[in-house]
Amino acid sequence: MIQTDELRGIITKRNMSQASVAKAIGITPKTFYGKMKKGVFGSDEIDKMISLLKIQNPAEIFFARE
DSSP: OOOHHHHHHHHHHTTOOHHHHHHHHTSOHHHHHHHHHHTOOOHHHHHHHHHHTTOSOHHHHHSOOO
16 A cells, blocks of 8 residues: 555655646546555556656555555
């Protein structure tokens, strides 16, 4: 399960919107919002977000345990 609050914080810190991140990783904003709500992204989408958002510790966000 993805730590969506943490991810939202990083997106904001990078002065980006969720819609711009969605477009950059190749999905629609609607799909992105749905995935954020569920807390589930594909591995290719995660890889793109790590690179795009320059995430230093991706395991803490994308591979968090409940």
